[in-house]
Amino acid sequence: MTDPRRPEPLPLVLLTGFLGAGKTTLLNRLLRDPALSGAAVLVNELGEIGVDHLLVEHAEEGVIALAGGCLCCGVRGELVDALENLLRARDNGRLPPFDRLVIETTGLADPAPALQTLMLHPYLALRFHIAAVVTVVDASDAGATLATSPEAARQVAMADRIALSKTDVATPDQIAAARAGVARLAPTAEVIDAQGADAAALIAPVEGPRRGLDAAPLGHGAVRSVSMESEAPLTRAAYDLFVELLRSAHAAKVLRLKGLIRLVEEPDRPLLVQGVRHVFAPPRFLDAWPDEDRRTRLVAIGENLDPGLLAGLYAAFAGQVAPDRADRAALVASPLTPSSGGLLG
Numbered sequence: 171m172t173d174p175r176r177p178e179p180l181p182l183v184l185l186t187g188f189l190g191a192g193k194t195t196l197l198n199r200l201l202r203d204p205a206l207s208g209a210a211v212l213v214n215e216l217g218e219i220g221v222d223h224l225l226v227e228h229a230e231e232g233v234i235a236l237a238g239g240c241l242c243c244g245v246r247g248e249l250v251d252a253l254e255n256l257l258r259a260r261d262n263g264r265l266p267p268f269d270r271l272v273i274e275t276t277g278l279a280d281p282a283p284a285l286q287t288l289m290l291h292p293y294l295a296l297r298f299h300i301a302a303v304v305t306v307v308d309a310s311d312a313g314a315t316l317a318t319s320p321e322a323a324r325q326v327a328m329a330d331r332i333a334l335s336k337t338d339v340a341t342p343d344q345i346a347a348a349r350a351g352v353a354r355l356a357p358t359a360e361v362i363d364a365q366g367a368d369a370a371a372l373i374a375p376v377e378g379p380r381r382g383l384d385a386a387p388l389g390h391g392a393v394r395s396v397s398m399e400s401e402a403p404l405t406r407a408a409y410d411l412f413v414e415l416l417r418s419a420h421a422a423k424v425l426r427l428k429g430l431i432r433l434v435e436e437p438d439r440p441l442l443v444q445g446v447r448h449v450f451a452p453p454r455f456l457d458a459w460p461d462e463d464r465r466t467r468l469v470a471i472g473e474n475l476d477p478g479l480l481a482g483l484y485a486a487f488a489g490q491v492a493p494d495r496a497d498r499a500a501l502v503a504s505p506l507t508p509s510s511g512g513l514l515g
């Protein structure tokens with residue numbers, strides 16, 4: 171039940187991408203679109219004196235610059251201050267009641283700390299929900315950049331959606347290399363050609379994980395995805411325990427975890443969960459399942475993840491443990507699983 175005294179959390183889109191990928195260009199396009207007239211924008215800049223926000227053509231009251239450092243390095247407190255000020259201005263009528271927020275990060279930012287800051291802050295976590303991480307990828311150059319820059323690769327791995335820029339100047343081979351690089355690093359992400367795409371579609375919320383995933387190694391560095399699914403609903407307690415174990419045993423490797431959970435206690439509404447490394451946002455019930463599929467679906471994206479271990483851990487909580495399966499070895503290998511008398515009996 172929605173509490174009438176508590177405002178609905180506003181969707182927040184994190185727009186990231188490597189240096190010069192085309193974030194500001196895309197943002198300008200988004201801001202020109204009447205469908206997005208209700209968006210507020212926060213631009214994070216590297217220099218002491220912010221410049222990027224001056225390049226955002228529709229730099230009106232809703233565009234706020236956060237200068238003097240990178241969100242991932244030292245300005246997280248400033249991010250909190252800026253967002254609190256933005257909300258205060260909205261709530262007391264000094265700003266129009268914006269209906270979503272877009273944050274543009276610097277080209278070198280690791281998206282994780284900014285996301286974690288938003289998820290951990292008791293007030294901001296109530297007022298915003300992370301609707302999507304959109305990563306701009308330069309199609310003319312991604313093949314090389316993704317292979318040589320860990321920052322660029324991580325921005326792609328964390329993405330819910332990839333906006334391919336510069337497809338107007340990239341050769342077909344470059345576009346194919348960019349798509350292949352993205353598919354290896356972010357197999358679950360939706361890929362959109364930014365040139366022709368509808369502005370609203372570029373920053374639409376991505377609720378739940380995408381389908382058709384498997385735990386195949388991605389072949390690029392050590393980033394891979396592991397999907398976990400189950401038919402039978404989970405109890406809330408089982409889900410909470412699974413997350414606790416995941417956080418304590420695997421958090422260093424998990425870049426992102428996202429999913430829809432079917433709970434025994436509330437089977438008609440999916441619980442949307444997301445984690446960034448060891449930080450998990452307060453789970454949020456969606457009003458309804460997005461489609462006919464009512465299974466629990468979770469996807470973890472991470473570095474050096476052991477798919478068997480993770481899938482086995484999930485299976486233990488989802489009631490899928492079959493002690494004679496190959497998973498057993500993986501499960502027993504977990505330092506947190508007692509060698510006897512524990513989950514496996």
Ligand SMILES: Nc1nc2c(ncn2[C@@H]2O[C@H](COP(=O)(O)OP(=O)(O)OP(=O)(O)O)[C@@H](O)[C@H]2O)c(=O)[nH]1
Pocket residue numbers: 187188189190191192193194195196222276277335336337338339365
């Ligand atoms: N041809 C072409 N040029 C583009 C496109 N998108 C961006 N550019 C150009 O690429 C350059 C960098 O674009 P920006 O939008 O400033 O990139 P950014 O990601 O905001 O850059 P930083 O803030 O430095 O990280 C500019 O010269 C843009 O005009 C595109 O789709 N096609």
